[in-house]
Amino acid sequence: MENSIMITFFLGTIGAMLSLSGIIFLIYCFTYEMKNKKKLYKESKISAGIGIIIGIIMITLSILYFYKNI
Structure with a gap:
């Protein structure tokens, strides 16, 4: 526990x-x-979005794991 x-x-x-x-x-x-540097701006938005998605998945998995083991 x-x-x-x-x-x-x-x-x-x-x-x-x-x-x-x-x-x-x-x-x-x-x-x-960064809006003047279009390619860098686009890539940075993609990497930030991936970080947010992975973070949300980790939070969801931790909540599910916690309630499974109560």
């Missing part, structure tokens, strides 16, 4: 950090002058 809580907390924390960093990076891309 104690290990499942630690694993859940770890996965949820990593997922939240990935999602938050992706959101902050997207805000940075929109506010910074």
